[in-house]
Amino acid sequence: MKMNLLMGAAIAPMILAPLAMPAHADVDAVASASTAVAGDVIYGRVTNAAGAPLPGAEVLVRGTSQRAVTNTQGEFTLLTASGAMVLEVNYLGLPSASQTVVTTPGEDANVAIVLGAQSATDVADVIVTGVITDGVARSLNQQKNADGTxxxxxxxxxxxxxxxxxxxxxxxxxxxxxxxxxxxxxxxxxxxxxxxxxxxxxxxxxxxxxxxxxxxxxxxxxxxxxxxxxxxxxxxxxxxxxxxxxxxxxxxxRSPFDRRRLAISGYAGGSYNDYGGEDVRAGATASNVFANETFGALLSVSYSETNRRPDNVENAWVKEEQNGADVFVLEETLFKDYETKRTRQALTGALEWRPSDDVRAYLRGSFAQFEDDEYRNTLGLIYSDGTLQPGATNTTATYTGARITRQLRHRTQKNDITTLVAGGEKTFANGAVWDASLSWADSEQSYPNRNELLYRSGGTTLSYNTGDHYMPTYSVFSDPAGFYRDPSRFSFRENAFRENTTKQEDVAFKANFELPSQLGGRDVTWKFGAKFNTREINADEQRYRNRAAAASPGTLASMLSDRPSRNYDYDLGFKFDAGKADDYFARVRAASPIRLPDSIAADYSAQEDILAGYAQARFDIGATNVIVGLRVENTKFDGEAAALIDNDGSAPYQMAKVSRDDTEFFPNLTVRHAFSDNLIGRFALTRSISRPEFSEIVPRRIEETDGSDISYEIGNPDLQPALSNNIDLGLEYYFASLGVVSANAFYKDLTDYRYTLKYSEPVTIDGTVYDADFETPINAPEGHLAGLELNLQRKFDFLPGLLSGFGVFANYTWTDAEIKTAQSYGGRDTFSLPGQSDTNYNAALFYEMAGFSARLSYTKRGDYLEEINADDADLDLYVEGREQLDFTASYDFGNGVEVFGEAKNLTDSAGVRYYGVKERTYEYEKFGYNVFLGVRFKL
CATH class of the missing domain: 2.170.130.10 (TonB-dependent receptor, plug domain)
Incomplete structure (x- = not known):
């Protein structure tokens, strides 16, 4: 950890000097300033003694209402009258300072403000900072001086x-x-x-x-x-x-103008994964400025590889009648043995041109790719293929004629996200700012491999006991050399192949114009803007299945390896030989039968065009900053999907289409009031929207299979966007040394909240009755989401000696939400909001002193509803709350080299889902802990 000696205000609070480089605030920084009508423009930059920018610093002109907030490069812009003025600079974690500045009529001025000179004569005025506290300071200053929450x-x-x-x-x-x-x-x-x-x-x-x-x-x-x-x-x-x-x-x-010199940094390391092999991560960034610091370039790369082998058991529950009463029984149990390799690689770059103080142009791009290559061996106990015997209870049951399956799935998933934006901005002599940008974004998800091979046994007797709902007992494992371990009892059932490719492309142009003026003797900053973006999405699925005996790769024994397969304490036999299976998939895939009709119906395409415009005014009333405005957005949507005329695919299909045109208005009132330099109050009245998922609007139908479980997703072209009227109220107190305590309350009045209902009754699709589960999205006319956020961050610098290196982070969020449906389902018309936990909190204790830093952090979220079952509340699907304890530590040698270590999920917390109550566990999955060691460097 590098130590900076930061001077107090009485010694050397700041140094003002002409800038060799152009410094210019971005649009956000300009928008936060209340400016005079006419005068000279001051372009400034605030840095610390090491030359690092200080974002979120507040710059005031004494005796006026003029105020600017520095952007992420520490830059600000002020429009002032000519002559002498006093600039005051406030930054949490550093002493406040002031300096007289004299401007010449008709000429712009450049100033560099350095907080914390490195020569100290009074130890009492020295503040020692480190990596953790520097990061906290940057975050808190930006939060404190932002207009909104x-x-x-x-x-x-x-x-x-x-x-x-x-x-x-x-x-x-x-x-x-x-x-x-x-x-x-x-x-x-x-x-x-x-x-x-x-x-x-x-x-x-x-x-x-x-x-x-x-x-x-x-x-x-x-x-x-x-x-x-x-x-x-x-x-x-x-x-x-x-x-x-x-x-x-x-x-x-990152921007090349963050450091404004040749700067190279990076890191590399490796780890041990408790439930998998070794992991590696590395990254590097290089940047520089050229041509008298008017041109900058940056390149950043990142790579990681993670091996995961989680333990996973899933149980599907249904209700059955026994002696005139309903009991909950399992219809299947799946033991999933994963071998997964996940890789992430990313590339970002930036070219920026700043030929003068009032002009800048930029080209920024990013590319990120996530690949998940997964082999999954599954042992399935298919109780529903048999007959439930009398005497079943909510925790025990016996089936005769049930089947056992052995399945291998090789799935490769690739996600690509690419963004590219070119833009520029111009500041005029009267302080007006114009900016515009043209952007392109592309997201693609593909499954080049989604291949499955399934073997199935004949009938057998199976029983279970779920008294210990996290570690049930199953009769199939009572004899290690028993039924499921004998490959001769299994015969080829089917192969299945799926390919999915979804591509979304978004092109957008936006422009903003900001104009300082006076209205009724008060400084008012007007801002106007417009944006047009068009997004195209194409989803294509290819699905094949073959159950013909000729498609068999041979006996199950011929496809197994000598590698044992285990899940928790369950011995699953031997794994499939992945090499043999991949050879088989490659050989028979080309000879698979014609594409299944269900995959044709899953395809869809859509285009969404959004034209938006807004106007807002910003003005100050004493210590109160007010923004009032209106945004208007028009949305045009066109989509289509294949509608099968005959479900067996023997007849041609036709395209089902949907077109929509909708305009919404979004009024806005945002108020920030400074009760004092450190006590900030906030209030906002806003309106917002959430448009339906593309797949939900288009009139499509998609079949999902998982073993013997078949379900359908059905689109709803009449689905409306969700709208919300929002009230936010907050109070934040910032400690002058470094820290904050805050409370923020919010209430969202929801209209047309969209939710997905899951039915477990027969459904008619295209004239055919399916005895299967299906899901479809519906609007709920009423709903609300309310909550309270509490936050505390504090460094204990008031403690003596070594104890002053301690600090704490803690936050707690409570939410309450529900939706009211237009019709009753199973006697219910009021539901919890899917995805909403009642409580969520974080706590971290950190220590930083003399190059050493460490943090012990804990996070916990409460249970939440995932799926609503329209037939039975007892079968609503929930996700159990999860906690996790992590630890990080590092030591900075002071020469640009730092070693660090990480320990993740020390609590070995599981991921759990359940139906209705925790005793009906649907999924129990454990991931283990991870220990990572690495080195960072900065040049």
Missing amino acids: VNVLSADAIGRYPDPNVAESLQRVQGIAIQRDQGEGRYINVRGAPAAFTAVSVDGVQVPAVDPGTRAVDLDTLPSDIVANIEVSKTLLPSQEADSIAGAVNIKT
Whole structure:
């Protein structure tokens, strides 16, 4: 950890000097300033003594209402009258300072403000900072001086946690919980809302989802080490897109003007995974400025490989009548033995041109790829193929004539996210700012391999006891040399092949114009803008199946290896030979029968065009900053999917189409009031939208199979977007040394919330009756989401000696939500909000002193509803709350080299889903702990 000696205000609070490089605030920084009508423009930059930019610093002109906030490069812009003025600079963690500046009429001025000179004469005025506290300072200053309710994660703060992707980094923010896949964070739930209620952008470019079934972005595709900072806007301004009921996440990548010299940094390391093999991660960033510091270039790369072998057991439950009463029994149990290799690679780049103070242009791009190559050996106990015997209870049952299956699935999933944006901005002599950008974003998800080979036994007797619902007993394992271990009892059942490719492409143009003026003797900053974006999505699925005896690869024994397969304490026999299976898949895939009709009906294409415009005014009333405005968005949607005329595919199909045109208005009032320099109050009245998933609107039908379980997803072209009227109220107190205590309350009045109902009764599709589960999305006319966020961050610098290195992070979120449906289901018309946990909290204790830093962090979210079962509340599907304990430590040698270690999931917490009550466990999955060691360097 490098130590900076930061001077107090009485010694050398700041140094002002002409800038050799152009310094210019971005649009956000300019928008936060209340400016004079005419005068000279001051372009400034605030850095610390080491030359690092200080984002979120507040710059005031004494005796006026003029105020600016520095952007992520520490830059600000002020329009002032000519002559002498006093600039005051406030930054949490550093002493406040002031300096007289004299401007010449008709000439712009450049100033460099350095907080914390490195010569000290009074030890009492010295503040020692480190990596953790520097990251906290950057985040808190940006949050404190933002117009709306914003949470910020800096790169320094992200690097202090063992979080390999953006989703896991965001779980540390108050009000944010994550949904996991095999132990890794994938989606985020902001303030208890569904993941699709949060829009995600990279450098201001909205990212299309990779999954064809949702608008939620798979954040496990984006590695955390490409990030400069992450901004989570929980209240929106008129200048922001309205499609974020819960909040908007903007991931900012690094800029060559962050350090303004040749800068090279990187890291590398490896780990041990308790439930898998070795993992590796590495990344590097290089940047420089050229041509008298008017041109900058940056390149960043990242790579990681993770091996996962989680233990997983799934149980499917149904109700059966026994002696006139209903009992819950299993219809199948699946023991899934995974061998998974996950790789992430990312590339970001930036070219920036700043020929003068008032002009800048940029080209930024990013590419991220996530690949999940998975072999899954499954032993299935298919009770539903047999006959339930009398005497069954809610925990025990016996079936005769049941079957056992052995299955291998080789699935390769690839997610690609690419963004590219070119833009520029111009500041005029009167302080007006114009900016524009043209962006392109592309997301693609493909499954080049989704191959399955299934063997099935004849009838046998199976029983179970789920008294210990996490570790049930099954009769099949009572004899280690028994039925399931004899390959001769199994015969070829089928092979199945699936290919999926979904591609979303988004092109957008936006422009903003900001104009300072006076109205009624008060300084008012007007801002106007427009945006047009068009998004195309194409989802294509190829599905094949062959049950002919000629398609068999041979006996089960010929396809098995000598590698044992285990799940928890269950001995599953021997694994399939992956090489033999892949050879078989390659050989027979080309000879598979004609494409199944169900996969034709799963294809769809759509185009969504959104034209938006807004106007807002920003003005100050004393210590109160007010933004009022209106945003209007028009959405045009066209989609189509294949509609089968005859379900067996013998007749041709026709295209079913849907077209929609909708205009919505989004009024906005955002108020920030400074009760004192450190006590900030916030209030916002906003309106926002969440458009339906593309797959939900198009009139399509898709079949999903998992072993013998078949279900259908059916689209609803009449589905309406969800709208929310929002009230936010917050109070934040910032400690002058470094820290914050805050409380933020919110209420969202939901209209047309969309939810998915799961039916377990026969359904007629295209004239054919299916005795299978099916899901379809429906609008709920009423709903609400309310909650309270509490947050505490504090460094214990008031303690003596070594104890002053301790500090704490803690946050707690409580939410309450429900939806009211238009009709009753099983006697119910009121439901919990899917994805909403009542409680969610984080706690971390950190220590930083003399180059050493360490953090012990704990996170926990409560149970939440995942699926509503329209037939039976006892079969609603829930996800059990999960806790996790992590530890990180590092030592900085002071020469640019740092060693670090991470220990993740020390609690060995499981992922659990259940039906109705925890005793009816649907899925029990464990991932183990992970220990990572590495080295970082900076040149």
